[in-house]
Amino acid sequence: MIFMALMTAAQYEESLRKMNMEVYLFGKRVECPVDDPIIRPSLNSVKMTYELAQKPEYQELMTVISPLTGERINRFAHIHQSTEDLKNKVKMQRLLGQKTASCFQRCVGMDAFNACYSTTYDMDKALGTNYHEKLVTFLKYCQEKDLTVDGAMTDPKGDRGLSPSQQADPDLFLRIVERRENGIVVRGAKAHQTGIVNSHEVLVMPTISMTEKDVDYAVCFAVPVDTKGIKIIYGRQSCDTRKLEDGMLDRGNPKFGGHEALVVFDDVFVPEERIFMCGEYQFSGSLVERFAGFHRQSYGGCKVGVGDVLIGATALIADYNGTKKASHVKDKIIEMVHLNETLYACGIACSSEGHTTPAGSFEIDMLLANVCKQNVTRLPYEIGRLAEDIAGGIFVTMPSEADYNSPIVGKYVEKYLKAVATVPTYDRMKVLRLIENMMLGTAAVGYKTESLHGAGSPQAQRIMISRQSNLEMKKQLVKDILDIK
Ligand code: SF4
Ligand code: FE
DSSP, X not given: OOOTTOOOHHHXXXXXXXXXXXXXXXXXXXXXXXXXXXXXXXXXXHHHXXXXXXXGGGHHHHXXXXXXXXXXXXXXXXXXXXXXXXXXXXXHHHHHHHHHSSOOOTHHHHHHHHHHHHHHHHHHHHHOOOHHHHHHHHHHHHHHHTOOEEEEOOOOOSSTTSOGGGSSSGGGSOEEEEEETTEEEEEEEEOSOTTGXXXXXXXXXXXXXXXGGGGGGOEEEEEETTOTTEEEEEOOOTTGGGGGSSSSGGGXXXXXXXXXXXXXXXXXXXEGGGEEEESOGGGHHHHHHHHHHHHHHHHHHHXXXXXXXXHXXXXXXXXXXXXXXXXXXXXXXHHHHHHHHHHHHHHHHHHHTOEEOTTSOEEOOHHHHHHHHHHXXXXXXXXXXXXXXXXXXXXXXXXOHHHHHOTTTHHHHHHHTOOSTTSOHHXXXXXXXXXXXXXXXXXXXXXXXXXXXXXXXXXXXXXXXXXXXXXXXHHHHHHHHHTOX
């Protein structure tokens, strides 16, 4: 079935080809990011968000009727209308994690839209501004064109002990450097920006709550990623140059990946109609909290889906190694499942306990979303430790694919890497390389370090948990039980 507001995977790829982004990798400008062997796997992951949306069996999860346009749109461009929507978002993310074993990048825009939607509404009500209407116009455009939008929050931040306006270099937080009649000019950067090269538009938000002195830093806007002045410096990942080698085996995950980049805004002009906050510092804190809340919910889906693949790889390698009957191996796999489902339970819980906002959209339960992400900072490491335990040391000491194919030593690799006699050595090597990729290679960025720092480092969640913990109420419970006045 063809829906007007849905792009096919091929159309998505074509649409990116038409863009003229300024991307740098290994010190050189990348002529065509779509065909670059380092970047390409990350594009394939985003492409999957288009591909699955075309499949009847995933239609309910991947698409939804937009209340803004009345059309069937990709859920990644949707404003959540119910707790059902919030849960479906998490389920969709788990599905995509399962299909790609990596970060599929498109969630940051979805989370940014939802955070901006309620915040611009509140801002307009309190201050008489007209940001919400402009945001909705932009949102409809993205829904109709089925665009991938990147949400950009994290500034480089300079000296962490100083506020934006106190920095020795004023550009270390993105700021307004010029106000014109028809728009503004911004300068600064956004760091570790997920999926930027695979996005059509970037929705930029402030990174922390601010005071009156930081008024030029309280800015929210959207521009096409190939706007003049945007320079993308692609981030390295561990073992990334394996993608330049012949053969697929040593890449671990041959098809999919994620990416992050340092994105420089070198005096970028933003037209008036694309500005959604311009100096309203009082609202930068709630925008940050809401975006972080939504993205912390997201991790209760995407990391769980990637975890499913890792658990599958671990169970498969136990089969291939001949250890599947060992009781401790069985028990460790049970533990991995238990930990992974604990994360999912958090993602579903903060969605089920969601609530409506004055703007009419739905927001997650903030305490539970922060608990979700706090668990994500820990449990994937334990799941990974168990995967490494069961895989055995061979996943980091194994010879290369070139040796496997060598006319001289290939026969030895084939012979001595054989485990269960009926399992082809090459298949065993493939599974071991995938585990290596997720633990130590390109995908470790997404499964481990991003689990720790993405959507805010652990301490950021602890601050939110502390704020929402309602200790006075808990103390009162004790007083009531003990008749303490
Ligand atoms: Fe989506 Fe997860 Fe990647 Fe964030 S880390 S963009 S939630 S897949
Ligand atoms: Fe992330």
